[in-house]
Amino acid sequence: MATFTAPLREMGFVLNDVLHIDQLTKIDAFKDATPDFIEGLLDEAAKLIQGQIAPLNEPSDAVGAQWKDGEVTLPEGMKEAYKLFWESGWVGLSNPTEFGGQGLPYLISKVVEEMLCSANVAFALYPGLTTGCFEAILASGSDEQKQTYLPKLGTGEWTGTMCITEPHAGTDLASIKTKAIPQDDGSFAIEGGKIFITSGEHTMADNIIHFVLARLPDAPAGIKGLSTFVVPKFLVNDDGSLGERNAFRCASIEHKMGIHASCTCVLDFEGAKGWMVGAPNTGIQNMFVMMNLARIMVGFQGLGQCELATQNAIAYARDRKQGKAFNGEPEIIHHPDVRRMLLQMKATTEGARVMAYETSMFVDIAHHHPDAAVREEAQDWVDLNTPLVKAFCTDSAFDLGSTAIQVYGGHGYISEYGIEQIVRDSKILCLYEGTNGVQAMDLVRRKLMMHGGRLPKRFIERVRGALNEASGHDFITGPLKAAVDALADTTDWLQQSFKTDPNTGAFGCVDYQRAFALTYLGYNWLRMAQAAEAHSDAAFKASKLATARFFASRMLGQVPALLANVQTPVDELMELDAALV
Known part of the structure; x- marks a missing residue:
């Protein structure tokens, strides 16, 4: 079966060294959420999730939910695990204390959610949708409705x-x-x-x-x-x-x-x-309060499955002996093609983690920062990033699940090893809360146009600023500059042409979305490379820099080609008789 160990060191590196989560303590609502406190909290969450919830993943998949005469029975152990989870306070981590929550940053609730979604993504849906319902009533409900429903939704006692x-x-x-x-x-x-x-x-x-x-x-x-x-x-x-x-x-x-x-x-x-x-x-306005945060939630489901696929593939490749590589070693991790797949999985998962965590941190800033201008900019980032997090993390989950099967070979295809479950569980993530094609259309048709094009402009300026300040790391600054320049040109083109030629923009929106996400990951890998240089663990530093080099040389170069697709005319393709498609 697939096993899960919470990647606490990776999480801590992103939170502390890359995103500098201590900045949230400057907001009154989060002044007690210090890095030390958060480290201890995540450690406790990992113990519960690894010990009580992850072991249910394979057997509950085999049994599934059962329906009879209008009643639904869940697999053995699910009810007890859920009760333990909500009674321990994990459902209400970021909910207001007045309704039974812990009042902690939204970001921290999402880090715990990532662990939960790696351990058992089916289980994670029960508290996840509960939190979404809570948020919708909190935003739009009357005082009476809030008092009636939120105290027990806020803790997870009701779902x-x-x-x-x-x-x-x-x-x-x-x-x-x-x-x-x-x-x-x-x-x-x-x-x-x-x-x-x-x-x-x-x-x-x-x-x-x-x-x-x-x-x-x-x-x-x-x-x-x-x-x-x-x-x-x-x-x-x-x-x-x-x-x-x-x-x-x-x-x-x-x-x-x-x-x-x-x-x-x-x-x-x-x-x-x-x-x-x-x-x-x-x-529709009330529902989208819930829907927009649900899309971030689904992105974290994808991130959790990316992590599950990646850590199991690496563990298997380190142990599996099959023939000999060119260096004479028998473990398949020494074979060049296996090494390529593993590095692609690491580069994707670790880069996507920064994007997902940063988006969640912007949710906290947008809701709680005392400066209105700071809140406005943070909300721009949330609006822009939501379709990226949802689509890229979930597409990657399905892709990396398939890659993990490839690493395992025939053993990955059979149920005994639990890897094929990742593919089966992950595909729905690309579909619900708005398919990933819908996310791409949301990005191109709405987010690029909002506030006079302010959202992508802010992103592009941020990345160019980081490039101007970067010293060294030429291996990534060059490809990242080419990527962000191409993204800026295509963004301008879409903003100008979509109203007169919507078919071309819509036809290319998925390519544009992926190109945008890969550019974002390039920005993330630049920051991770810079942070890794100062890391005290030499092995951790070497691994991070090697993965950054892989991303820069093997993945970031896809951006200009994807964006060239976006501007390719599609009149002939769209005018083709539907019977001939």
């Missing part, structure tokens, strides 16, 4: 979901048909069907709080006519106790390629009692 997708309405939210019919007591009767509802039914928690997108009878057509509703599995009495079960049921669960221990439900709402969250017809 939460988001109910968006319908059989006919996936990405096309304007087609949602679920109805919300006003009742005399101020509630609404929710009628309709939702599919692909993660954690929609189970018995791990006493209650499940559904955040539902639905349409009022007099709502305008399309996306502007959607509203959000809180719909609990069990109604909550005035004294906080649980009342009768609400009028909806789990009609079935999906039989999936992966994440078998995560129940993916079809829910039928049959006049269920719900309460509007926020103003009428503001549902």
Whole structure:
């Protein structure tokens, strides 16, 4: 089976030496979150996750969630592990203390989430969606709703979901048909069907709080006519106790390629009692509070699976003897092609970690920094980075899972070693919370255009500033300069041409997104190389610099070629009769 050891040294290097997390202690809300405190906290999280949750990954995948007569049973050990996890305070790490949380930086909650997603990504979905539901009610709910639901969502005692997708309405939210019919007591009767509802039914928690997108009878057509509703599995009495079960049921669960221990439900709402969250017809804005942070969450799921694939492939290659390499050594890690694959996995995982952590740190700054100008710039980075983190980390998880199978050879393809599970579990990450193609369109169509093009401009200026200040490290500064110059030119072209030639920009948006992410990783590897120079551990320094050289020479050079694709005209391809495609 695949094993997991939390990469605490790597995490500490990124947090302290590259991103300088101590800057968060200058914000009043986080003054006690010192590097020493965080190191101890992450060490405790690693012990729990490695000891109690990682061992469930393989057996819970084999058994999966089971549905019978509307009830969902989860694999043995899941309920006990979840109870231990939330009672220990890990679900509410970054939630406000007034609602039972720990009040710690969002970044630290995501570092713990990375570990959890390496150990058991199916398990991680239960607390992950709960936090998303909490955030949505916190942002848009009434005081009464907050007091009713947030104290127990905030700790994870109750779990939460988001109910968006319908059989006919996936990405096309304007087609949602679920109805919300006003009742005399101020509630609404929710009628309709939702599919692909993660954690929609189970018995791990006493209650499940559904955040539902639905349409009022007099709502305008399309996306502007959607509203959000809180719909609990069990109604909550005035004294906080649980009342009768609400009028909806789990009609079935999906039989999936992966994440078998995560129940993916079809829910039928049959006049269920719900309460509007926020103003009428503001549902899409309310839901995207949850959705945008959920996309970062999914990026961390991908990062966790990247780490799982990478550390297992390296461990196997160090131990596996097969023939002899050119240097006479029998372990396959000495074979050039295996070495190439392992370095590509390391370069991708470690570079993506900086991008994901930095984005999370910007969330903290955007929400809590006392200076409005600093908050604005941080939010620009969050907006720009969200599709990059979601798409690049999840595409990489699937790719690195496949690469890990290649390292293992035939042993990777069979279930005994647990590596093929990484591929099965990771593919969904590229699909839910908006497919990675949707992320690319979001980047090109929205993020490049926001605030007069300010978002990418800030990124490009930051990277060029780092290049101007860099001394040495010519092996990466040259390729990085070529990459960022090409990115700047193509960004300008997209900003000018998308309105008149949307087909070309849309056709090339995935290439652009990958090029942007690789440029970001180049910036990260420059910073990691600089930080590694001062590291006291000579072996750690040598490994970091070697991986930086690999990224600079073997991966960063892809950027100009990808961006050349973006500007290639596609009229002939798009005018081709659909029957001939």
